[in-house]
Structures are given as structure tokens and as C-alpha cells.
Amino acid sequence: MYYYIYHQDVRQQKFQKRLTALERKVNSLGLQGKNIYSNSYSSVDESLKKNLSETTESTLVVVGDDELFSKTLSVLASLSIKTTVGYIPFFKNTQISESLGINCGEDAIMTLARRRIEKIYIPQINDNIFFVSHLEAHCANLIATVNKKYSVKCESDSAKIRVANMPLSVLDKNTNSNINPRDMFLELVVTETSKKGALKLDVDTKISGFFSCENINIQATEQKTVIVDGFKEVQTPVNISSSHRQIRLIVGKSRMF
């Protein structure tokens, strides 16, 4: 049984033509199922509980953006619902879909039909928040303790610290950085950016630190905000660890892991 959870903006009039084409393609491949419309990100939790709790084998397809995808996976991890998850990125600039090797729009339906499946681990923060791709913060005044064995500090205030479960950017792809959500390790990545070129318009990003970890504690001399999966905010101190929760994901051939 297929379930489709839609981003609230997908039903806007301006996207009607695209949505119709997408649904036509879904039907032509025999992948049609029940549609779930969440009114907001906060209602994803309730929608999934209501629709999936009694289902044993199902495929849940997220139609929308990275935020809805991440929210859906973190809810599934917390509920331990057994389902395979697909992703149809409906909007542009979806980094997670790029990492999963899924193109925007109708191409994603072909990926869905091929059902190439990878199991990924969903790590957790402070034992109660699950995340999918990464969390990020500015390095200033931060100390990260890795595996309860050693601490890492960056002396550059312009640097950013990222705890990655999934490779997201071209930077990750080109550095062979071994970020892989199929393993139980998290990667602590410190990057520094500098402006280059005559007009200083181009931004050059380089990796200053890279550590493979099982758990990480991030503390700050004064409370700081950490951004989870690009949208959720949590305050320091944070304990991040790999969990045993796995989710089956439908991925594309060109995935980054």
C-alpha cells in the first residue's frame, strides 16, 4: 500500500499543473495510494500516527521539501513504524534529494518505481530528537567532546561545525569524506569559508577538521543555538549519538553514499 504525504504548498493553484502531471505519472505506473495532506509541519506527527499505526508493510512517499522529508523520517523513527520511505522533491534546492540521488518532479517517480532500497540509521539528539542529515552551528566558543575521549575546538570564529549523518554538498562528495548514513558513525566536520576573487564575491569553503565519531557532546561557554536538519533549533549543550533505528529508503542510482 502506498501513502503520499504532501507538503501544504503543493496544492497551491500555481503548482496545479505540475501536481496533475505528477499524479498522472504515478497512476500510469500503478503506484497510486492514499493521500495525506498535512496542514503544517507540526501536524505530520498526528497524520502519520493516524494513517500508519496499524499498517505493517507500506510505502510512504513524501511529496515536498527536505523539511517535510526530515520531519517525516524523525517521526517514523520515534514511532518505530515499519515502512519504506520514498521522496518526490517538489521544489528546487533540496539537498537531501541530491544526496539520495533523486531528481526533482517526474524523474523521482521513476526512482520510486525502481525501488532501489538502502537502510539508513537515524541518529538522535539528547535521547529524544531524531535527525536525518546534519546539525550545524557556528564554532565560536564551542567545544565538542568526541566519544567521551577527546575534545575538539576550532580557533577560527568564522568556522562552522557540522555533525553529519548524510553527505550533502559537493564538498562532501569531492573530499571522499566517508559520510555514510548506512554506518553507525557520525562525522564531525569543521569548515571555514573565505571570500576570494578581485571583488571578493566568490566563497571558498575548505575542511579544517574531520572526525569520525560514535557520539558527540557539544557545549558552549554561553548557550548557543544548533540548527538540526536545516530547520529545527535546539540549544546547547547537546548530546548526539547514533541510534539503532533504521529506515528503509528508496534511493536513486546517483546517490552520494
Add this chain to the structure above:
Amino acid sequence: MFKGQSNEPLIEIKDPETIIGPSMSVSGDFKGNGDVIVDGKVKGTLKTKKDIHVGEEAVISADIVAENALIAGSVTGKIVVKSKLEITSSANINGDVTAQSIDMEAGATINGTITMENPSKTKNESGDSATEKKKDD
């Protein structure tokens, strides 16, 4: 025999598991399974099952254990390398060094005892005449 003759380091790291960049400082008990590149500061212990590359700007106050190592920076502590140790001219080592084979450039400073272990194996595999024990100030 010496790196200076070819300009190519004997120990190269292409896909490091850990990078400690120039602006990074690490303190505590670091243990890795893969290759490590250090260009920053390290205090404590630094152990890996594979190779370590200590860059010119690196400042290490730690005992180092690795399979192979290239030292170009400053190290205060014991260095134990199971196979090859390459020491460049910019290296400044304060501590005892143990390795199966050592390749050292002129200009490097070592204050400590150099011990070369398993010389027979080294001689058979690489042809290096590594059967020596010396103290170099």
C-alpha cells in the same frame, strides 16, 4: 634514500579518516582506525591503526602510535611507528622514536633515543640498511 632527492614523500595520505586542520586543537585520548592528517594542535595521545601525517605547522604534545608516519612539525612525546617513519627537515622532535625504518632529512631536530626494531624484516622487504641504533641531538 632521503626524501629530498625525489621531493615525493614516501608516506602519502589520500583519503584521511581524520583531519586536524591548522585552526583546530584537540586534547585528550585520540584513537583512530584510519589515516590521520594533523596540521593543528594536539595534546594527550594520538593513536591510529594506519598512517599519520604531521604537517609543518602542527604542534603536538602527545605520544604518537601509528603504522607509518610522516613528521614535518613539532612533536613533544614518544613516537612509535610500526613500519616506516619519515622525518622532514622542518621536524622538531622532543622524545624517543621507535620505528622499523626511518627516513630522515638533514636539518631535522631530534632530542631523544632512536630505536629501530625488526631490522631483519626491513632489510628483506625494502633493502634499507636499517640495522642501527643511534642518538641524534
